[in-house]
Amino acid sequence: MNTIGLKINSMIKKVMHFLFLSCLKATELIEKKIHFRLSFSEKLQLKMHKSMCDACSKYEKQSLFIEKGISSFQKPTNLQVDLDQLKKRITDQLESASK
Known part of the structure; x- marks a missing residue:
């Protein structure tokens, strides 16, 4: 070969x-x-690979599904607690219990 x-x-x-x-x-x-x-x-490489590889396409779908499931458990609850009000309630209950 030249x-x-x-x-x-x-x-x-x-x-x-x-x-x-x-x-x-x-x-x-x-x-x-x-x-x-x-x-x-990286996007180009991944797109090319997934266009030829069903296993990796399925892997991506499964990973996204798992990630959504995990992230739904990690979301904090939307409980807004007023600490001053909570302290007052605790104090009031303690005072009423001690009477």
């Missing part, structure tokens, strides 16, 4: 390596995407 052919072959390998991720790397990007913003190249 040097031009080797350069083209090398360029093709670099492009293929850039575009096509392993499933391991794709799942890492899926998890990263849930919590952080992906770079343009």
Whole structure:
């Protein structure tokens, strides 16, 4: 193979390596995407991979489902407590109980 052919072959390998991720790397990007913003190249790589890999597409759906379930349990309840009012109620109840 001549040097031009080797350069083209090398360029093709670099492009293929850039575009096509392993499933391991794709799942890492899926998890990263849930919590952080992906770079343009990461988005492109992940989109290309998921277009060819049903398993990773399903993994992403499952991860999002699990994340939504977990986050619904982590949301604080909307109880607004007026501490001064609560202290007064406790004090009043203690005083009335001691009489």
